[in-house]
Amino acid sequence: MQLSRDELKRAYERMFLIRVFEERVEKEFSAGNIPGFTHVYLGQEACAVGVCFELTDEDYIGSTHRGHGHCIAKGVDVEGMMLEIMGKASGLCGGKGGSMHIADLKKGMLGANAIVGGSPPIAVGAALTQKLNKTGRVAVAFSGDGGANQGTVFEALNMAMVLHVPVIFVFENNEYGEFTTQSYACGGVHIADRVRGFGMPCEVVDGTDFFPVREAMQRALEHTRGDKGPYALEIQCKRFGGHYVGDPQVYRSEKELVEARAYDPIPRFRRAVSEAALLSEAEFNEIESAVQDRVDIAVQSALAALAPDPATDLTKHVYVKYA
């Protein structure tokens, strides 16, 4: 299906927003404004945006430790995110979660998850709710190639088939689980082959290009919404940076790092759309400038915001009600 000009603008805006947001996260981290550990999504923008493009706020996603891109692609507010990442009281999670635990249930975002392989079982449960309530909505379970080696993920794949729930497993194969390559850590080499072993259809998709990701996701949605059971995508992409912000990446050669940048999904999108004369340079520039402004505002707001108050916030929200 051909995308409208508005849809193309939205796709570019989301991808560019992830890019600018994450580059700013790196900068603010280096400046000492972001505590703890953070993992950025640079290079994988087409995956999140392609996967989430057709999802509504009533569809759910479960994310990973590298979750900022998933949040933004799902429509989570970037100012609330930046506030949270800086640990501020007005952040999306009141400063209690941080980068690795951003959640926004109103947007169908069930949380970044700092346990590799933690989300897929939860996404199966969210899909079970959709099945029993007959909502026609789906749940998407994001994992990386690292997560693809977790037992929880195998359990979730099998259970999804047995319970026949509308869940889509998305494996973002960025070639690295932490500091170790997918080719080293994945017995049998291909994630998709494993998934197919559970009887689940699994497509292998080029995640450095928005269009095939979105098209594969359309097939996945047609399948799951059509009550045909779970579906999976192995999306192959490049992680531009390290495992975490500040990772010196001694395990990757200079050559490899440079080559990864050749697969940048953002100029690739812009080039393809420009060549087809669907959006003008002025339109792209306008989007980029608006995104820069949004991220600037988010950062300024987050830097100025108040931290949580230990006297009132430390012990709040452990339970709905405790004795």
Place this chain on the structure above:
Amino acid sequence: MSKKTYLQAINEALRQEMRRDSKVILIGEDLVGGHGATGEVGGAGGPFGQMRGLYKEFGADRMIDTPISESAIIGAAAGAALTGLRPVAELMFVDFVGVCFDQIFNQVAKFRYMFGGNARTPLVIRATIGAGKRAAAQHSQTLHPLFTMVPGLKVAMPSNPYDAKGLLIQAIRDDDPVIYLESKSLFGMECEVPDEPYRIPFGEANILREGKDLTIVALGAMVPRAERAAAELAKDGISVEVLDPRTTSPLDEESILESVKKTGRLVVVDESPPRCSLAADIAGMVADKGFKFLKAPIKQVTCPHTPVPFAPILEDAYLPSPTQIEMAARSILD
């Protein structure tokens, strides 16, 4: 009101709550049993029979049999709870928490806090606990201390059929994740249980026997043993108060302290190895907050620091006996 067993009380609570609220679903291994086999589907009603008859009434949509995949069971129940259902998940034996602890303590327990109060996870995890069934080291543990120390979880340990029903109904209606631990050795125990649904609030201890000389705090299957010890001591004119906290999280500290204030002596009985047990926890709490009430040292009666053994003679020696409880009490009486 009629006499019901602990098992029947659990069954009745599940049935009544499923009738009351269509969002309540059960999920676990062999809750129904027999899917794809040649005999009767749903005949077993679970390995111990807690679900007997429920499949017939509620069907496969609400009685969800899963593969033997505990992480996926707890994770799916967690995801379903986050998105609007009220699942009751079952771990057949609490020992199996070893293969799904991440989903319980890193996911379920933490959603609300990590997400800044924006999540509710109304999930019950039922599991059977306890030694005495000759089931050996991997099917006999209690493990309530593991759950109790995790902020975000509530932990209920019914010690009789009345509490089994009232605590399970409260657990299902509770908006927080609850670990509900069923003592296997109490399944056949009988007492009067109201036919209508009722709730027992969490964090409210039950005083089973009033006394003035000494307090015995006991949990789960240790409660009837504490009562037997108290009856023995009564023969010598020793007046013992037996207190069952019923939930270990929240813990009714106030009632325990009140009782110790009255009696001045405390024995805590816990079916658990001694280190970091509820006995140690309660003894520590009383030493911290009620030291001035004490006329004698606090005594802890626990299992030894060993796995649960298989041989009947060893397993019997492993569990705190009424005699051990009685001896501990006598050792701190003048």
